[in-house]
Amino acid sequence: MPKPPPSPAPDAPQQPANMPASAAPRNEYTVDELARVSDTTVRNVRAYQDRGLLAPPEKRGRVGVYDDTHVSRLKLINHLLARGYTLANIQDLIKAVDEGHDLRSILGLETAIGGRWSREHPRKYSLIELLQMFGDKASPAALAKAVDLGLLERDGLSFVSASPTALAAGATLAKEGIPLADLLEAVGAARPHFSVVAKALVDLVVRQLDRYDPDALPPPADVPALVDAIWRVRPLAMVLVESEMNRALEEASGDYLGDRVAAIMAKKLGESGAKPSIARPTGTKKTRKQ
Incomplete structure (x- = not known):
């Protein structure tokens, strides 16, 4: 796996233009990792x-x-190929960009908008390593489901995880007694909602371009400030996601706790012959709305 980049020497190459050093940390990849995160092949x-x-x-x-x-x-390149452009067309476009034509203005936006949001690097795991992490819960059915969800990718006799942190979190939850099948089902159920959230966040970033003609590039003089603004928006969008997720988890767990405690107390009072008039515990969503 690649190591974090060392501090640049005085004569080291500088970061690409229009990419603020404080806002644009540099990920590094081997050719295999580059192909994997870019959804292409080494060839x-x-x-x-x-x-x-x-x-x-x-x-x-x-x-x-x-x-x-x-x-x-x-x-x-993948996007242009999907839209029907040939490699020859794309080569002409890239040549125009590299020769300094007006299309150069788009280069700074390439990384700001299309660059990866995660700094994680994929990691390869042997079947033995997965068994050590998940124990006997790493059944063939569970592994197949994880592959279907894209959490793991087969690589010969090994598996590759795009997010080792998420895989480690799943292993910890499994060790705490959460059935792996239930965990994978929860991921599958939540994914469409995350896709909606992701679309909203990308819209926030891309909306920085709305003041320009949709069919024209921003004026070259505006590009540095525009790219800088997009790099500032990206981490703030992630802060918003974490904050909203924490709020939703607190409400969901509060509601569940209130209902569960109320049911237990009602049963106990019923067994004792007392009238089961139960007030919901404070701090739950339903109590706050009363």
């Missing part, structure tokens, strides 16, 4: 480099190191 990465569509990696000894500018360029 395609090599082919795009040969055609001049993708800049070569930074060489550190014999290892090529890629970064988020490569991820953004690959996402752009």
Whole structure:
């Protein structure tokens, strides 16, 4: 796995233009990781480099190191291919950009809008490692469900997780007694809602472009401030998600706790012959609305 980048030396290459150092931390990838996070193949990465569509990696000894500018360029290529452009068309476009035509204005926006939101790197796990993490709960059915959900990806006899942190959290929950099947079902049920939230957050970021003509690039003079604004919005959007998730969890757990305690007390009072007039505990959603 790649290590965090060291502090740059005085003569080290600077970050790409229009990307504030404080707002745009640099992720680094091997060619395998780059292909995985960009939803392409190593073969395609090599082919795009040969055609001049993708800049070569930074060489550190014999290892090529890629970064988020490569991820953004690959996402752009994938997007244009999906819209019916040929590689020749895309090559002409990239050539125009690299030669400094007006399309250069879009380069700063490539990474600001299309760059990855997560700083996690994929990690490969052997079946033995997964069994050590999940025990006998890592059944073939559970592994197949995790692959279907995209939480794991098969790589020969091993598995790759795009989010090792989430996988570790799932292992901890499983060890606490939560059935793995129930946990995977909860992830599948929650995913459409997260997709709606993600769409809303991306809209917040992209809305920075709404003041410009949809069919035209922003004026080059506006691009630095625009890109800087987008980089500031991205982490704030994540803060909003965490805050709202915490609020929703507090309400959901408060409601459940109130209902469960009320049911237990009603049963106890019924057994003792007392009149089961139960007031809900304070702090729940229903109590606050009264």
